[in-house]
Amino acid sequence: MEQDPELLRRLLRAKDRMDAASHEDWPVARLASVSGVSEAHFARSFKQAFGVPPHRYLLTRRIERATALLRDTDEPITEIAFATGWGSLGTFGRTFRDITGESPGEVRERARPGAHALAPVPACVVSAAHRPDLTMAVSEKRRRDGGGTNGADEKEVP
Amino acid sequence: MSQGVGVVGLYVRDQDEALAFYVEKLGFRVHTDVRNGDYRWLTVQHPEQPSFQLGLFAPGPPVLDAATAQSVRAIVAKGAMPPLVLVVDDCRAAYDRMSARGVEFTQEPVDRFGTVDAGFRDPSGNGWKMLEARR
Numbered sequence: 001m002e003q004d005p006e007l008l009r010r011l012l013r014a015k016d017r018m019d020a021a022s023h024e025d026w027p028v029a030r031l032a033s034v035s036g037v038s039e040a041h042f043a044r045s046f047k048q049a050f051g052v053p054p055h056r057y058l059l060t061r062r063i064e065r066a067t068a069l070l071r072d073t074d075e076p077i078t079e080i081a082f083a084t085g086w087g088s089l090g091t092f093g094r095t096f097r098d099i100t101g102e103s104p105g106e107v108r109e110r111a112r113p114g115a116h117a118l119a120p121v122p123a124c125v126v127s128a129a130h131r132p133d134l135t136m137a138v139s140e141k142r143r144r145d146g147g148g149t150n151g152a153d154e155k156e157v158p
Numbered sequence: 159m160s161q162g163v164g165v166v167g168l169y170v171r172d173q174d175e176a177l178a179f180y181v182e183k184l185g186f187r188v189h190t191d192v193r194n195g196d197y198r199w200l201t202v203q204h205p206e207q208p209s210f211q212l213g214l215f216a217p218g219p220p221v222l223d224a225a226t227a228q229s230v231r232a233i234v235a236k237g238a239m240p241p242l243v244l245v246v247d248d249c250r251a252a253y254d255r256m257s258a259r260g261v262e263f264t265q266e267p268v269d270r271f272g273t274v275d276a277g278f279r280d281p282s283g284n285g286w287k288m289l290e291a292r293r
Contacts, residue, residue, distance in 0.1 A: 002228065002229075002232065003232060005171060005228070005231040005232050005234070005235040006235070008232055008235035008236050008283075009171075009235040009281075009282070009283050011236075012235060012236055012237045012279075012283055013262075015237070016237070016264040016279070019264065019265070020264055020265055020266070049236055050236070
């Protein structure tokens, strides 16, 4: 069923708010209130509109932002982990590796030499171009990759 | 200049709403506003850019059938149209001015790559980046 454009515009507002502050906590109740819809309606509608559940979208934005900070700053990885919304360095490193296939340190090493070639492109566009394409839940990705990582700390919200 | 791009159009959900936004909140001027039945050709212009018009077009008949128009409105409302860039002399001052007028900012001004950028959306969902011109 096609979604009402007026609803989509309000869902976009919730997505924009996550984009603007992906380091913050975004429980469904908070997102639903931004969009002016019920919690049950929000999660379902968001996934239908944007193809991923809201929580997974937030994860991709955090990873995207962390990748940008790894590339563009000299901030220690621990600082980047906390600045992008993770509660611990361990969770950050594990989730980062599960999603991107590399550790934060490896990404920093690899991304740096080419960074300046992208300077004429608006920063948000560069950043979006590096957004991980997370088509499945992180727990599922872990399972398929057969990695022995212990326990999904990031709970998937439908 | 006599050759070049003259008009680029945006799809908007409501032309009156878009006109109010681009003129009253962003400071553009109306260039052309003509109607032919239900069709309305509406373009606005940046006051410092007389050779370029931004078209504010409503998807619908006779150009688009009703189902296609609905899909276009949905795509715009999801923010899926490509980004637009507004260049300003002073991004923070423009942010303050536009915020006070009620523009929906999606990103506050941030220092990056030796300049400052911010982001906002029009009421329909079209996304703009606002970049401070490099001096």
